[in-house]
Amino acid sequence: MASMQKRLQRELKSIQTEPPPGVSINQNSVGSSLTQWIVDMEGASGTLYEGEKFQLQFKFSSKYPFDSPEVTFIGPNIPIHPHVYSNGHICLSILTEDWSPALSVQSVCLSIVSMLSSCTEKKRPPDNSLYVKTCSKNPKKTKWWYHDEKV
């Protein structure tokens, strides 16, 4: 088995036994090669997203965990958030230049839950309509500018 699959196998086991709050793996989505997962996520209580359900798609290349996973929101409910584009792309530095092989599906999910939780006003990024018209399908190909540290 490739080293990427061995590590994902371990991650899958640990996330199934101790899932972070509001996060669960959609079992049907995980194929035998483990290269693509869908994670069901709930907005944390006491936040603007309380009661909402979201789906995150993770795609792993054979170089994982040395190469970051491709993570996007999918499905009918894309959270309205200043760092989430209407096509599901997420502007979050750990998904590109600040990625580290010590991070995991679990820590990425926690970062995204916390990014949503600290939001004070539901709105799309200011450049949303231009971005979704011109971007690549793969958010990792976007040269992100990380300028807003607040949310």
Place this chain on the structure above:
Amino acid sequence: MKVNIKSWRGVAVWKWIAKDDNCGICRNAFDGCCTDCKMPGDECPLVWGQCSHCFHIHCIMKWLNSPQVVQLCPICRQDWKFKE
């Protein structure tokens, strides 16, 4: 009573002295080996950074050799320097 020892067998155990049990990169046990190796121990040694974090040498080398601008410890994000 007098005992004559006819034969004996020595058994030794070893383990790496590290703060954690598992490598933060491959998630395998330090006393095991990285995912590319078959035998733990000298074939797949641990290596420490000056920041005190340690990894299987093969894991941290793969990370340091992957394309990136700066070389940071995967755990604490300080500049990675090997501990002498």
